Amino acid sequence: MAKPTPLSGFPEFLPAQRFVEQEVIATLARTFELHGFANVETRAVEPMDQLLRKGDTSKEVYVLRRLQEDDSAKDKGIGLHFDLTVPFARYVLENAGKLEFPFRRYQVQKVWRGERPQEGRFREFTQADIDIVGRDDLPFHHDVEVARVMLEALSRLTFLPGFRLQVNNRKLIQGFYAGLGVTGDGIDEVMRLVDKLDKLDPAKVRELLLDEAGISEEQADKALALATIRSTDDSFVDRVRELDVKHELLDEGLDELATLVRACAPLATDTVRIEADLSIARGLDYYTGTVFETRLDGYESLGSICSGGRYDALASDGRTTYPGVGISLGVSRVLVPLVQRGVLTADRSVPSVVLVAVTDEESRSEADAIATVLRARDIPCEVAPSAAKFGKQIRHAERRGIPYVWFGSEVKDIRSGNQVAADPATWEPPNQDLRPQVLTTTASDSNTEGNPS
Amino acid sequence: MAKPTPLSGFPEFLPAQRFVEQEVIATLARTFELHGFANVETRAVEPMDQLLRKGDTSKEVYVLRRLQEDDSAKDKGIGLHFDLTVPFARYVLENAGKLEFPFRRYQVQKVWRGERPQEGRFREFTQADIDIVGRDDLPFHHDVEVARVMLEALSRLTFLPGFRLQVNNRKLIQGFYAGLGVTGDGIDEVMRLVDKLDKLDPAKVRELLLDEAGISEEQADKALALATIRSTDDSFVDRVRELDVKHELLDEGLDELATLVRACAPLATDTVRIEADLSIARGLDYYTGTVFETRLDGYESLGSICSGGRYDALASDGRTTYPGVGISLGVSRVLVPLVQRGVLTADRSVPSVVLVAVTDEESRSEADAIATVLRARDIPCEVAPSAAKFGKQIRHAERRGIPYVWFGSEVKDIRSGNQVAADPATWEPPNQDLRPQVLTTTASDSNTEGNPS
Incomplete structure (x- = not known):
């Protein structure tokens, strides 16, 4: 297999970049849950007749076909969802008898659009939606609520512009x-x-x-x-x-x-x-x-990165109408340009706080035992893959951004060179070392517009 | 729009059920990270020629086509991935120059197969994979490692059989x-x-x-x-x-x-x-x-729910070979049958610990202020949607499984009926009430096989 090349419009992240995305999604989810929004995940596909109800999006839909499918199956076509509102409206109708209204949900999923890739526009991208949907009616104070919840979520993303x-x-x-x-x-x-x-x-x-x-x-x-x-x-x-x-x-x-x-x-x-x-x-x-x-x-050319509003009829089955109000954050639309420009990354490419060094293969089980004690105390770590010279094991940690290397009964902060006696049953890293941290370049380096790399 | 019906092979969960899935995925992710595995997400699609390299899976692949696409574009076909190994091998080759080897990653994503839906077999399902991949060589102790990591992850899922x-x-x-x-x-x-x-x-x-x-x-x-x-x-x-x-x-x-x-x-x-x-x-x-x-x-008829092994050539670009060892847990294959039979659910359908009651619409901002104080202390809560009679507000909480209702300067545990004076700046719920809990039915009710509902 020759070296594969990226598919235009289908952005992917390296591990340190992906950590930034995980951090954004975790912060959003945490905020939404603090406000009582339950998570929902809907299937990636919807029947084509549902996806085509809004005429102007038809050209953007990806239609699915099984490789061995014959033509007669085409009338039962399914396609990939192009937003999270159409699937959510369908989910509400399908499960109306089992949901409690007003129903508050958040949903963070990929969506797909077959449009021409360009700055901030992708064929596959992640959205984070919150909606509140009522049965028959929905008081206006919920409009205020979704705005406040999203404002709070955005204000917690302190590493973003x-x-x-x-x-x-x-x-x-x-x-x-x-x-x-x-x-x-x-x-x-x-x-x-x-x-x-x-x-x-x-x-x-x-x-x-x-x-x-x-x-x-x-x-x-x-x-x-x-x-x-x-x-x-x-x-x-x-x-x-x-x-x-x-x-x-x-x-x-x-x-x-x-x-x-x-x-x-x-x-x-x-x-x-x-x-x-x-x-x-x-x-x-x-x-x-x-x-x-x-x-x-600083990224106004991306257009609106978080949009929404009030629908008096988010969904309706003919007898009952479900009004809704919601707002959708384009997670990929914000992050991909910032990550591709190098404005955002993380300070390490692995979750590990500690690399446990291995003196020789015969004593690997001793290193494993140290790692097990650290993990039982919720400290992520990994054991060196080979009993190479200690200098090489330190470089192994350095290249991944792992801050500490454990040698027998001592632990070394490889950033400062400081090495101290330590017991895996009691040693604790400073809190800011426990998880990878998001790194931002300074505004003067980055806060300009341009084409993604 | 008439009431929609489920699509066979594309399972979806109600909010309380989805919480169980979130809990499983969070437990897996936490365990994998404690062992230094970095998260990766790959795009949902791969070029068809990559997907068809294993001849026997060709019939299962979903091919994508843009609705307005002309036939001439067909040779550049893309399809949905049917596992996470093929995309990961491609990701390793594509990014080999930017990754550190041995490279340890976990990946939790949906995959799609156009096969006939049956017990434990779906057209869309979630897998959780861990793999360690080396450049040129990969010591055998990594085989031991992936087995140990998955055993540890499974043993933390205490609510599963x-x-x-x-x-x-x-x-x-x-x-x-x-x-x-x-x-x-x-x-x-x-x-x-x-x-x-x-x-x-x-x-x-x-x-x-x-x-x-x-x-x-x-x-x-x-x-x-x-x-x-x-x-x-x-x-x-x-x-x-x-x-x-x-x-x-x-x-x-x-x-x-x-x-x-x-x-x-x-x-x-x-x-x-x-x-x-x-x-x-x-x-x-x-x-x-x-x-x-x-x-x-108790669910042996599902077949293997977590499989994997060692590949001497997980990926190769002709010059360099990347051996790998990994294991893949079928999250949906385990959870969907258990959830559909009612063996697993959660004790509430929302993250909220507290419903803050509203006396009248004029004082809604006071209820909002109480909720804001609780949230600042990481206590999820929601404010009653209407100033209905208190009995109705309590039933609103009951139907969602919310354990506490806040009235002015008192909080009521609606399970016990116990109501005490409380200050939102200091009140704390017992730890087990902070998050929804997974509920399991007893083995005698559930641990038998049968068709999903």
Whole structure:
């Protein structure tokens, strides 16, 4: 077999890099569990008819076929899930009789999309989702809750760059357009066009609003003015009121968004911020109230790395409707660019704190016995693979980043060279040596954009 | 959307059941890390030519195709991996220059096989593998090591039925047959036929040995006699010697297997046992020394739930050969039947230890503040979703198995009804209440075989 080459769009990590990913996932899971979210894992596949319900994703789906399958089996097609929302909605319906509502779950899994690989976009990637789903109804305070939980989770990822969580509310946007006199499908059309502001010039979007949506110049100017409003507190309410548009749905949206921002503001830190951004619409998704997007400081070109919102009908079986609110963090979208640029790695490639040296093969069982005593005390360690010269055994540890080498009745910190008498039944490494630590390069070296290696 | 139905062969768990799986995986990972194994995750897909190198698995592979893909792309086909060994061998070759050898890794991931679903056999399932791979050579003591690590991991899964790890050595079998005078391909042919003893009568296997392998009656009788030998210590050596067959490779195999059994015997417990079983051959795989299989007590019909062995060439790029030894636990194969029969579940469906009651919606922020204090002390909790009557809030906790409900300045253990004054800044639940606990039904209810529900 010749040396294999990587598959574009299917990123993989070396062990030290993978440790960073494990640390991120463990931190997220721990935070979600502190808030009572239960973990769920769904199968990787869904029936094709479920995956194709959203027409615009059809081109991205990977279809599965057994190698020996004949053509007649094609109608029962299955494909790989492209997000965790479609499988979760199916899981809720399938198990509705066995779940307690409101049902709070987190889910960290790989998803697959057959799209062209590019910066921050992969064919296989990991997402971490939290959702709360109710039966028939779901109070608004759960919108606040998912935002607060994700803010807390992000603020615990102290080795990552800062985050900016941007929130808006579809009721606010739709009520505003309705108050402007836009009606029917025109509301979604205006929203879809205003959503292009992150790619197009305001003048160009204004032109499209007049030509494609057919609204008046005054309506277009106010729609664009709304989208310029942002604030880190509830002062956006007054600025919207100054535009002098009135509608019941607008009032409801303003009230919800103000409540959300006020409840989340106390969680802001130097690196994790929240702001109302009235340009956010998540145009292609079926949200019905709160919407979330998130930017990673210094990596804005990645787009939103954590998005979500409120669905009044996350799932429905015709008789019962399940409203939901959730948010999804693109774990790979954040980590792969940072790891590939060398911004993030770990200080060792193995979990071992100690390498137990072996004097000669005859005494290997003595080294094994020392390791067994250390492991019984929860200290990860490994025994040298050969009774090489001690210098070579030390280099074995060095190359893996293992901080300590154990020789008979002494232990050496190979970073300082300090060697002391030690008993495996009582010796303890400093707490920060117990597990690999995430290393970050300084912001000046790394906090610039570019192509992944 | 009508109520969806499960897909045969793609098992999923309810939250309390999933907790059992998380607990198993966390225990395995912790044990593997204590022994210095680094975690690796490989992509779910491999090029088809890699997946089809073992001819007999071709029918089981799921091929991937993008929905909009044209036929010309077919030659660059990819499929889902059917085990974790093929991807790991590829990963080692691809990253050989960046890894330190001997390289020790564990990997816990889903794999996919398009085979017909049946008891303990699924189309999507989770495996947990450990392997040690060397460059050019890998000392035999690593065979001992992987066996010991897996024995330790299994013995920590105290809520599972007992395990019996069966070990043998290909050198022993092949040297024995060679010593009998069997030559060339005949050796593999005899091994393949003797391997059928777990399905066929010894008399039938004897007939096949004479007819298909063309060996003599005396050779067949001795081959069958070898396969009847088993022992929990190294006494199997004398029993093989009594058969009066001599060969250098046989001596090497006997020596390795005796060393392995002696080194593992001290790890045996009431529930986790090891035995030399000279009928074990793992006939279809390319092992070259040690081979492992494992039976789950009371569930022998599942077949081997944890298998592996030594490959002299786990991977090779033509210039360098990477020998390896490893063992793979079928996490789903063990858990799905036990969970589906109700033998295993957890005592709650959420991580929450406490439900903080809400008196009225106006005071929800006070309940939130109590929850925040508890969480800062690593106590998982959730706030009641509505300010219903307290009886209803208690039932909300009961249905999820949450043991405590917090009312203002008091906390109630809803199992005992005991309610005491408490401060969220100092209150601590008993340790066993901090996390969900795995529940097992008694052996008399459960330890029988049958079809999964």
